[in-house]
Amino acid sequence: MNPRDLLLESFRAAVAAADPAHILPPHLPAPPRGRTLVVGGGKAAASMAAAVEAHWPADAPLSGLVVTRYRHGLPTRRIEVVEASHPLPDGRGEAAALRMLEMASQLCPDDLLLALISGGGSSLLAAPVKGVSLKELRQVTKALLNAGATIHDINTVRKHLTRLSGGRLAQASHGAHTLALIISDVVGDDPTHIASGPCAPDPTTCADALERLQHFGIAPPAGVRRHLEQAASEADTPKPGDPCFARTENRIIASAQASLEAACAYFEQYGIPAMVLSDSVSGDTQAVAKQHAALARAVKSRPIALISGGETTVTLRPQHGRGGRNAEFLLALVVELAGTPAWAIACDTDGIDGSEDNAGALIGPDTLLRAHERGLDAADFLAAHDSHGFFAALGDLVVSGPTRTNVNDYRALLLGLN
CATH class of the missing domain: 3.40.50.10180 (Glycerate kinase, MOFRL-like N-terminal domain)
Structure with missing residues (x-):
């Protein structure tokens, strides 16, 4: 195969x-x-x-x-x-x-x-709780998503709203x-x-929710601020x-761990040793890609499949392209891996990467070469947060449709195969 x-x-x-x-x-x-x-x-x-x-x-x-x-x-x-x-x-x-x-x-x-x-x-x-409109709840949710807040941060706020x-x-x-x-x-x-x-x-409080909003520099709508500041203890x-x-x-x-172990077992059926790096990778998507690239260069045992899960975050600029965190991870990874032959996949297990219709994408040793032949600069697409546009142009999107389950992201880095 x-x-x-x-x-x-x-x-x-x-x-x-x-x-x-x-x-x-x-x-x-x-x-x-x-x-x-x-x-x-x-x-x-x-x-x-x-x-x-x-x-x-x-x-x-x-x-x-x-x-x-x-x-x-x-x-x-x-x-x-x-x-x-x-x-x-x-x-x-x-x-x-x-x-x-x-x-x-x-x-x-x-x-x-x-x-x-x-x-x-x-x-x-x-x-929404009394005094907070659905419009205000949407506004706060969108602001947190765009600020690169983790799901723990976002839910600390939403639990009180x-x-x-x-x-x-x-x-x-x-x-x-x-x-x-x-x-x-x-x-x-x-x-x-x-x-x-x-x-x-x-275990969190309304004060914790306010602190998270302040941490990300988000000025909450009037109804949200009033509720979080004035909510009596019985309303919490x-x-x-x-x-x-x-x-x-x-x-x-x-959970993610069981799914990652199932993927390991799949690779091992084909004689490819596999290792779960972590089921709880978090942090900035591009930073995580750099860490994976460094590991790929350091690992000497070949062939091998390096598998990880978790949920990274993307902090968007006001003007940005299309794509989810998995496609962005791969775009950053292929830039970092320039010169290091590797295959990789990154997909959301729910089948939807961000707000697009793909689960994620794939890269291979020839990704940058094929992009160059089409006049595509991977670094430019990465700076514009347009991973969807990059991989769509190459035909490397993974489209699974909704899987109707969800155990976070799935990433596999395959080394030592032609």
Whole structure:
């Protein structure tokens, strides 16, 4: 198999290891004495809901509502699926979140609240708190994204501006047994950061949210500032030790590490040693690319596949091109690797790199040569944050379509193959 196909199939192996159809059923509890209400949100919400339906007893009560990103829906029978906007929230997501809170508030101790949580849920379940408009919430979210804030930073702010996050879903269930099944897309796999932790205690405060905005030089809209400065303690999120979590469990059922290990196993089937560098790479995308390039030059053992996951950030200029963090990583990597033969892939496991229609891209030893033949200067495209334009011109985008799961980014650097 040629290196390009090896890389593409390794990505598919990583995604398959996080497929809800296979990983979710073993975690389903027995039906309760009362009703089972399924709610949730994220890029994997529809596939998680379908997995629940496929394995739930036909004679046991089951109903609910989940919200997922546009084009990520699936047909279901007992659990309603709503599609909404990501990464900036819209009215459909807001309405769905409010409906979920109303449904949860009608539960009793004999009932089960089954929450299906995955990456993207923060935006998809974004019903603003009283006094904050959806427009203001979108404005703050966009400013944080453009400033290169990490998902931990962004969620520290959003947890205090939305009605479902920061443990408020568990709080609304009135003592029902609550089980959150979670596909992790964040570094560290902490439930409080995944989809802003709808069922997890929130250790942060409104003051922390204000500090994060100040750190990134963001002047919040009037409604946001007023809420964060004036919110009384009873309006804040429930903290660790709050009684509302006495019957709540947050369970991680898929993570980046398992997917990276699946990719390693795939390479090793073809006699290529593989190593997971880290499942929690973070920081500036271009800086991470430089680190990977330096490692590629230092490693003497060949052939070898160097695999990493995590989530990097891109700080955009006011005027910029198109592309997500994975394509930008590869563009920076190929610039740094000039003269060092290597193959590499970088893709988002949800199938969407940033706001484009590709999952990521590929590079090979001939990428710069082919670009030069077409009059493309990789450094210029990198400076303009136009990685999508660069790889589209070369035909090197990876287009998988929505995978309906999400365990962060997947990167593989393949050395020692022609």
